Amino acid sequence: MALLEISALDAFYGDFQALFGASLRLDTGEALAVIGSNGAGKSTLLKALTGLLPARADAIRFDGAAIGGLPASEIMKRGIAMVPEGRRLFPSLSVEENLLIGGWGRTGTGHWSLESLYRLFPVLKERRHSPGTALSGGQQQMVAIGRALMSNPALLLCDEISLGLAPVVVRDIYGALPAIRAEGTAVVLVEQDIVQALAVCDRVICLQEGRVTLEGEPADLTRDAIQRAYFGR
Amino acid sequence: MTTLVDIVLQGVLLGGLYALFAAGLSLIFGVMRLVNLAHGDLIVLAAFLMLALTRVLGLPLPVAALLCLPLMFAIGYALQRLVLDPVLGKDILPPLLTTFGLSIIIQNGLLEGFSADSQRLSGGGVETLSLPLGGGLAIGLMPLLTFLAAILVIVALNRLFYATALGRAFRAVSDDPEIARLMGIDNRRLFAVAMGLALSVCAVAAFFLGMRSNFDPTIGPARLLFAFEAVIIGGLGSLWGTLAGGVVLGVAQTAGAALNPEWQLLAGHLVFLAILVARPRGLFPRATD
Numbered sequence: 001m002a003l004l005e006i007s008a009l010d011a012f013y014g015d016f017q018a019l020f021g022a023s024l025r026l027d028t029g030e031a032l033a034v035i036g037s038n039g040a041g042k043s044t045l046l047k048a049l050t051g052l053l054p055a056r057a058d059a060i061r062f063d064g065a066a067i068g069g070l071p072a073s074e075i076m077k078r079g080i081a082m083v084p085e086g087r088r089l090f091p092s093l094s095v096e097e098n099l100l101i102g103g104w105g106r107t108g109t110g111h112w113s114l115e116s117l118y119r120l121f122p123v124l125k126e127r128r129h130s131p132g133t134a135l136s137g138g139q140q141q142m143v144a145i146g147r148a149l150m151s152n153p154a155l156l157l158c159d160e161i162s163l164g165l166a167p168v169v170v171r172d173i174y175g176a177l178p179a180i181r182a183e184g185t186a187v188v189l190v191e192q193d194i195v196q197a198l199a200v201c202d203r204v205i206c207l208q209e210g211r212v213t214l215e216g217e218p219a220d221l222t223r224d225a226i227q228r229a230y231f232g233r
Numbered sequence: 234m235t236t237l238v239d240i241v242l243q244g245v246l247l248g249g250l251y252a253l254f255a256a257g258l259s260l261i262f263g264v265m266r267l268v269n270l271a272h273g274d275l276i277v278l279a280a281f282l283m284l285a286l287t288r289v290l291g292l293p294l295p296v297a298a299l300l301c302l303p304l305m306f307a308i309g310y311a312l313q314r315l316v317l318d319p320v321l322g323k324d325i326l327p328p329l330l331t332t333f334g335l336s337i338i339i340q341n342g343l344l345e346g347f348s349a350d351s352q353r354l355s356g357g358g359v360e361t362l363s364l365p366l367g368g369g370l371a372i373g374l375m376p377l378l379t380f381l382a383a384i385l386v387i388v389a390l391n392r393l394f395y396a397t398a399l400g401r402a403f404r405a406v407s408d409d410p411e412i413a414r415l416m417g418i419d420n421r422r423l424f425a426v427a428m429g430l431a432l433s434v435c436a437v438a439a440f441f442l443g444m445r446s447n448f449d450p451t452i453g454p455a456r457l458l459f460a461f462e463a464v465i466i467g468g469l470g471s472l473w474g475t476l477a478g479g480v481v482l483g484v485a486q487t488a489g490a491a492l493n494p495e496w497q498l499l500a501g502h503l504v505f506l507a508i509l510v511a512r513p514r515g516l517f518p519r520a521t522d
């Protein structure tokens with residue numbers, strides 16, 4: 001059975017429609033890359049999925065239940081955690097408090113705790129009493145990922161975690177992915193960096209102007225097909 | 234010299250009362266960016282609640298006061314869920330108008346129920362006790378207890394905010410409500426708890442207000458003004474700053490009153506304005522904001 005099934009999902013900002021009948025499915029433990037140019041609707045998809053935007057109830061099924069349009073706090077409790085675009089750490093919380101707050105609604109049963117996260121990202125342990133926003137961009141991204149993992153989610157959503165980071169730092173961040181997936185967590189990876197995304201994911205979908213224009217496994221997709229789906233030409 | 238020391242001493246202690254008025258206001262603004270214009274009236278409401286508990290049920294005042302803590306918490310929780318939540322949003326005007334309306338409703342409700350007569354909470358004589366400090370100085374027991382209560386309330390709120398999971402959630406919601414929801418935080422429930430806490434602090438303030446001076450249903454807005462001034466002088470978002478703000482206001486008023494009894498309030502307002510001009514963000518502004 002699919003862990004997540006999105007079917008014919010529309011999403012709006014007021015009168016403006018940002019998603020048109022988007023569909024996708026994801027199995028337990030699977031990693032899906034969502035690619036697409038700026039403004040394609042990738043973040044909108046994640047916002048609808050996490051309850052930050054309204055959605056038709058049965059457009060989103062998670063673990064067998066229709067969860068579209070539930071309050072964000074309720075959806076999180078069912079096991080979907082998000083690393084939001086731009087990291088969005090809480091400025092008045094220390095690094096450790098940012099991590100702890102990630103487990104407010106759900107601690108789940110699983111591997112992730114302060115100790116295991118400090119093992120995954122040792123630098124965070126050294127900086128644990130600093131304000132979250134005092135860290136470098138890469139370290140902040142580690143906190144944002146750790147914060148989401150603290151709930152031991154069944155599904156982790158990452159919105160452009162490489163954005164604005166130096167390549168070496170991106171390599172560090174992506175280096176944590178195998179350890180995360182090893183716990184059986186399914187991952188949706190939103191990326192503009194196609195090469196990066198294809199290298200680590202089992203499947204990929206491409207969004208363009210709010211529509212899914214391509215779906216497949218990285219090995220089966222030609223450069224041309226991706227380019228057409230991405231740019232529409 | 235003795236007069237000067239006396240003025241400062243009395244002023245500092247008066248500042249404790251103002252800090253108690255202000256703590257709840259500051260808490261609510263900090264957590265949900267809501268300016269509660271009914272805050273003063275809610276303090277007066279709590280005072281009348283104590284009065285009613287002593288008169289109608291015949292409870293001793295300390296028991297009535299303690300009982301008011303959970304009662305005011307419940308009132309705050311319900312108020313937030315039923316009245317304020319529906320109007321909280323991006324636009325700050327609807328909640329402001331709602332609390333303004335609430336202020337009028339509370340005043341008129343109290344007038345209806347208790348008449349316009351001046352009331353007082355009677356502590357059976359403790360109100361008039363004072364401690365001689367030597368050299369002609371003395372401080373009243375009630376002002377001293379008020380000041381100690383203010384410190385206690387601020388220490389407790391600070392511990393709650395900075396050393397508990399609930400406080401962490403309060404700060405997270407205040408920083409970024411959208412992301413807080415992604416952490417599984419139910420903003421609405423949390424706001425209701427915050428309002429409950431704020432009104433419990435109102436009950437503490439009401440106890441000391443009612444013991445120290447007369448009150449009637451219309452004095453709420455003036456208490457709100459003192460609370461505002463204390464918060465602004467101290468700097469938004471810092472509870473110790475609020476105590477400092479209350480002390481500055483208290484000393485200014487006491488000094489003004491010593492020069493001319495009619496200048497008490499005027500002196501307070503002038504010092505408030507002077508500080509606003511010199512340090513628009515208050516004496517102890519929060520670093521991040």
Ligand SMILES: Nc1ncnc2c1ncn2[C@@H]1O[C@H](COP(=O)(O)OP(=O)(O)O)[C@@H](O)[C@H]1O
Pocket residue numbers: 013016018036037038039040041042043044045
């Ligand atoms: N808060 C918003 N209000 C109105 N329109 C928005 C908002 N956020 C995004 N949009 C619009 O929705 C479309 C999709 O945006 P988004 O999902 O953020 O794209 P992506 O994440 O793929 O870069 C864009 O046209 C964008 O301008």
Ligand SMILES: [Mg+2]
Pocket residue numbers: 042043044085159160
């Ligand atoms: Mg985006």
